[in-house]
Amino acid sequence: MGGRTLGATWTVRDILNWTRTYFKEAGIVQPRLEAEILLAHTLSVDRLHLYLSPDRPLTPEERARFREIVKKRKQGTPLQYLVGEVQFLGLRFRLRPGALIPRPETEEMVMRALRLLPRDQDTACLDLGTGSGVIGICLAKYLPRVMITAVDTSTEALEIAQENADLNQVSDRITFLESDWFERVEGVFDLIVSNPPYVAREELSHLPSEVRNHEPRVALDGGKGGVEAISRIAGGVREHMRRGGTLLLEIGDGQGQPVSEMLERVGLVDVRVERDLSEKERFVIARCP
Numbered sequence: 001m002g003g004r005t006l007g008a009t010w011t012v013r014d015i016l017n018w019t020r021t022y023f024k025e026a027g028i029v030q031p032r033l034e035a036e037i038l039l040a041h042t043l044s045v046d047r048l049h050l051y052l053s054p055d056r057p058l059t060p061e062e063r064a065r066f067r068e069i070v071k072k073r074k075q076g077t078p079l080q081y082l083v084g085e086v087q088f089l090g091l092r093f094r095l096r097p098g099a100l101i102p103r104p105e106t107e108e109m110v111m112r113a114l115r116l117l118p119r120d121q122d123t124a125c126l127d128l129g130t131g132s133g134v135i136g137i138c139l140a141k142y143l144p145r146v147m148i149t150a151v152d153t154s155t156e157a158l159e160i161a162q163e164n165a166d167l168n169q170v171s172d173r174i175t176f177l178e179s180d181w182f183e184r185v186e187g188v189f190d191l192i193v194s195n196p197p198y199v200a201r202e203e204l205s206h207l208p209s210e211v212r213n214h215e216p217r218v219a220l221d222g223g224k225g226g227v228e229a230i231s232r233i234a235g236g237v238r239e240h241m242r243r244g245g246t247l248l249l250e251i252g253d254g255q256g257q258p259v260s261e262m263l264e265r266v267g268l269v270d271v272r273v274e275r276d277l278s279e280k281e282r283f284v285i286a287r288c289p
């Protein structure tokens, strides 16, 4: 890497300092943190280990691998895809570009879902558009008696989700199904939960390039006004929800009113919009009469 003669020894400390500066110049918001995360990943150690052995030299092979990763990060590949792993509500999940990177807002949604289902009863929950599986898997992990059906239209996403169910040891309570929303879904559920694509097609081009160029479009593109996928969900909800069951959706800011109207039109009741921690309209909850 820059400025040193070939064969000079590079230690963990040298590499971190160099990479921090390089990332900072590239406009990466947390340059030191990302440098540490990527180096720890390359060396298969945790971050603490880097602090404990700052003088550890890197082998040429480690340096070469790290250089590749740093290059990709600088070119805009999201950190989570490079590391291939994320934390979500305290659990570990594998991640690849075939599934959306879980957002903190979705953690907030799962917290709500956990309050909507009783812990001590057998319940059935449908996770529509499961992606990497974080929603359904967290529910299965934290609610010992829930049975989950997790649906996605992408085979690639379903493969990742299945790996994550195995990793978190809940595969026995999750059924994965390749389906375009309700198309192949059977049965009725106590809770239907979804983080559908809800970015308005007109606004896709305004997304940050890291999102736009690296995350799956199918997980973001909500069609005209961002509510086309939600409209498909609304259309199937009555048929697949138990009486008294609940629908919980993640939505975009400003979609509270159109989505509420859509849900009332299909006969759901007690429709309410809730805001996330940054005070944006983010969740809609409705009940089946």
Ligand code: GLN
Residues within 6 Å of the ligand: 103, 195, 196, 197, 198, 199, 211, 219, 220, 221, 250
């Ligand atoms: N919150 C995501 C974003 O703005 C959108 C996720 C979605 O469409 N479900 O990048």
